Amino acid sequence: MSALDEVRAMMIFARVVDEGGFSAAARKMGLSRAAISHQIRQLETRLGVPLLRRSTRSFSLTDAGARYYDSCRTISLEAEAARKRVEELRDDPVGKISLTCSVHLGTLRIVPILDRFRQTYPGVSIDVHLSDEVVDLIGRGIDIAVRSGPLKNSELKNFKLYQTHRIIAASESYVSTFGLPESRDDLSEHEWVMYSRVPETLTLQCADGTRNIRVSGSVRVDNATARLQFLRGGHGLAVVPLCDVQQEIDNGDLIRVLPDCKLPDLEIYAVYPGGVTRSAKVQSLLDYMRREMREIDISRNGQVQGDSHIDHS
Known part of the structure; x- marks a missing residue:
């Protein structure tokens, strides 16, 4: 050898x-x-x-x-x-990008965007890690993570890809059997599809002020795709991103519960180690993802002012 x-x-x-x-x-x-x-x-x-x-x-x-x-x-x-340092000297996007995100977000949004990105930049190879666990970017040598909320780590940079409303939804079959909650106080009396990333106590702002409502249910999941499937199946109410279910609400398959009340918005961030945006390939992908998500981003549709700055340090 x-x-x-x-x-x-x-x-x-x-x-x-x-x-x-x-x-x-x-x-x-x-x-x-x-x-x-x-x-x-x-x-x-x-x-x-x-x-x-x-x-x-x-x-x-x-x-x-x-x-x-x-x-x-x-x-x-x-x-x-060493390979990344050399690639940073090139002006055109080329080389490998490693990216991690949750299974649901990856399947629903990120993978289709990466597919289109590679059609535009065939010189870039993509290594995708779909996981609902928070991955150590620096330890694993990963360029970008797409997560809800910025990660609290001083070694990492982030910028917001998009912002959407969270809503409470129910399936038509659930409502036909159990009815719709008429007020915040009714929410705790209903079955819920519980999701590990959403607290059991919901902070709900309605016309008469903001209150915390504790909810529970017989179904608990740690994956957003599973949450959506149980919601569609009529197993309970669920908190979901509006942009994920807008078409089903428009079609009447899902029903928005207490539409005049508001939950905290969901913000999706690109998180990355400092310095990676000096690479043309990474910078191009970050810009591409944000452009592709423009239509679902309420912060760029006149409702909320969002921060679109990308930290290049």
Whole structure:
């Protein structure tokens, strides 16, 4: 094994550990599982120590593997950083962009936008991570996260992609069975589809002021797509972004509950490590996403004044 082959095998080893398995690493790197396994075995032979304890479905690091991983991870991150520094010198968007967002938002909005973006900029490759967990951007080497609300981390920058109203909605079938709440006080008497990212106590502003209403339900989910499916199925009321259900409300499939009352708006942000917007590819994607979301952004439709500044530091 040459020195160059060893460095490549070290990067493969780091990816296997990061992705939690040979198959996942193979998919990310565009290699076969057999090729990944062969590289790790060659690396262990060269070092003279086992790096992994293998079983049928999983693996664990040996003591030597855990120590060796730190060096391999450093090399992998440095190589990625070097590539990005060179790409920043180019004026045209080219190279790889890694992006993470929630499963629901990604499927509904971000992936279709990325599809159109790549039609415009075919020189850019996209690595998309759909997850409802908050991902460590810097630790994972990810360029952009799309999340609700800015992340409270001084190492990260953010700007608002769009802002939309949150509303309370019910399906036609639920209303036909249980009726519509006539006031805020009625809300706590109804079944709710509970979502982990929405508090059980809702802050609702109506004509007679702002009050907190506690709600509960027999269905609880941690995914916005699942929340929408249970809402459509008539399992209870739910708090949802208006832009996600506007067509269903217009069609009468969903009904807006207490339309004269107001919940805090939902703000969707692009979050990114400082400095990445110096890259033409990242800057182009951020600008593209915000243009594509213009129609659903109430902050640019005369209702709310939003901040459109992108921090280039």
